[in-house]
Amino acid sequence: MQGTVDGFSYGLVTPLVAYLMACLGGALGLRCTTRSVLLARSWRPGWLALGSAAIGSGVWTMHFIAMMGFAVEGTPIRYDKPLTFASLAIAIVMVGVGIFIVGYRGARGTALFTGGTITGLGIASMHYLGMAGLRLDGDLRYNTVTVGVSVVIAMAAATAALWAAGQVRGLLWSVGASLVMGLAVAGMHYTGMAALDVHLHDTAGPVAGEPPAALLAPMLVGPLAFLVLTGVVVMSDPLLIMGRPAARRAEPRPGATARPAITHQVRHPYPPGTHRTLVRARSRTPQNR
Numbered sequence: 045m046q047g048t049v050d051g052f053s054y055g056l057v058t059p060l061v062a063y064l065m066a067c068l069g070g071a072l073g074l075r076c077t078t079r080s081v082l083l084a085r086s087w088r089p090g091w092l093a094l095g096s097a098a099i100g101s102g103v104w105t106m107h108f109i110a111m112m113g114f115a116v117e118g119t120p121i122r123y124d125k126p127l128t129f130a131s132l133a134i135a136i137v138m139v140g141v142g143i144f145i146v147g148y149r150g151a152r153g154t155a156l157f158t159g160g161t162i163t164g165l166g167i168a169s170m171h172y173l174g175m176a177g178l179r180l181d182g183d184l185r186y187n188t189v190t191v192g193v194s195v196v197i198a199m200a201a202a203t204a205a206l207w208a209a210g211q212v213r214g215l216l217w218s219v220g221a222s223l224v225m226g227l228a229v230a231g232m233h234y235t236g237m238a239a240l241d242v243h244l245h246d247t248a249g250p251v252a253g254e255p256p257a258a259l260l261a262p263m264l265v266g267p268l269a270f271l272v273l274t275g276v277v278v279m280s281d282p283l284l285i286m287g288r289p290a291a292r293r294a295e296p297r298p299g300a301t302a303r304p305a306i307t308h309q310v311r312h313p314y315p316p317g318t319h320r321t322l323v324r325a326r327s328r329t330p331q332n333r
Contacts, residue, residue, distance in 0.1 A: 048117040051110075051237050054257075058113035059230065062106040065271075067226030069102010070205060072274045073143070074218045074225075077209040079281065080147050092147045096140030098274045099205075101267040103139075103167050103229055104132045107174055108264060110233055112257045116242050119181040121256055127177030128263060131170045138166025142202065143209075151210020160203025167198040167229060171236050182244035190239030194232050201228030 052059065076095030080088040108128075115121065142163030149155030171194070175184065201224075208221030 049240065049242055050113075050115045050117070051234070052113050053115045054113045058110050059234075062110040062233070063226050063230045065109055066102055066106035066229045067222045068271060068275070069099050069105065070225040070229070071218060071222035072271065072278055073099030073102070073139075074205060074209045074222055075278050076274075077143055077147060077206075078218065081210070088147060089144075092143050093140060094274060094277070095209075096143045097136050098271065099143070099163075100132065100136030100139045100166070100170070101270050104135050104170055104174070105264055105267045105271070106226075106229060107131075107171055107233055108260050110230070110237075111174075112260055114237070114256060116180055116182070116244075118244055119242075120254070121259075122179040123259055123263075124177040124179055125263070128174060131174035131177065132267065134173060135166055135170035138169060139163050139202075142166065142206065146206045146210060151207050156203060156207055156210070160206050161199050163202035163206065164195070164199030167202060167232065168195045168236075171198075171233060175236075175240070180242070180244075182242050185241045185243060187239040187241075190235060194235040194239065197228055197232040197235060201225055201232065204228070 073095040076091045076098060080091035080095070142159035142161075145155055145159035145162070149159075151159075172191075178184065205221060205225040208218065208225075211217065
């Protein structure tokens with residue numbers, strides 16, 4: 045028996061909040077990635093790791109906030125916690141691989157394509173692994189074509205976001221990029237949900253259970269707290285807000301004496317052509333004859 049699926053049981057509340065969480069995670073991750081480009085290599089891994097965790101946590105939080113509005117008529121919904129948190133881990137790890145590739149190889153050409161592909165596959169893997177943790181009295185079946193479209197959307201969104209992070213521009217640039225990324229990630233989620241059909245088992249029994257919001261809210265506390273702390277780090281760093289470093293002065297090598305900069309223009313004391321006139325005059329003096 046096919047179950048009636050409702051992905052908007054709370055109306056537009058869960059889609060809007062989910063979209064905002066995807067934008068928040070994307071914005072924090074992009075600013076951290078941009079910051080890593082402006083730093084020496086010794087600090088770069090830390091900022092790239094922070095950006096990876098921010099994007100992964102934002103996408104994961106977006107997914108499960110959206111899932112609060114998911115309901116199937118005729119069966120209660122439960123979640124397998126190990127698989128649910130495994131989806132968070134795979135999102136952070138695969139997004140991290142893509143961000144590290146772009147952070148060290150640059151946001152262009154093969155590096156951008158490879159990093160965007162891996163990051164997008166990480167977002168899609170998070171979605172479908174999280175769905176595998178769904179427990180109900182039925183089977184989940186997917187339309188293969190629609191699933192493929194959702195994966196392509198995820199890869200395109202990730203590639204565009206990593207390209208934007210590599211531009212090293214101001215805050216407004218990253219905010220605009222994060223809005224686009226949030227829209228694409230949310231679109232990927234609901235495209236994947238459109239591919240889903242639920243076939244219920246022919247079992248009689250009570251269908252009462254806890255609402256999805258009550259089940260998922262405790263699991264969201266940790267990632268939400270992490271995003272808040274990451275936001276504090278980002279907002280407390282002026283270079284992350286401005287997006288470009290101040291002009292650096294050339295530093296002398298160890299043991300070398302710094303040479304003062306020449307700040308004035310040296311002018312010749314005689315007008316042009318005077319040197320030739322003086323040479324002719326000297327050649328006519330008696331001692332040169």
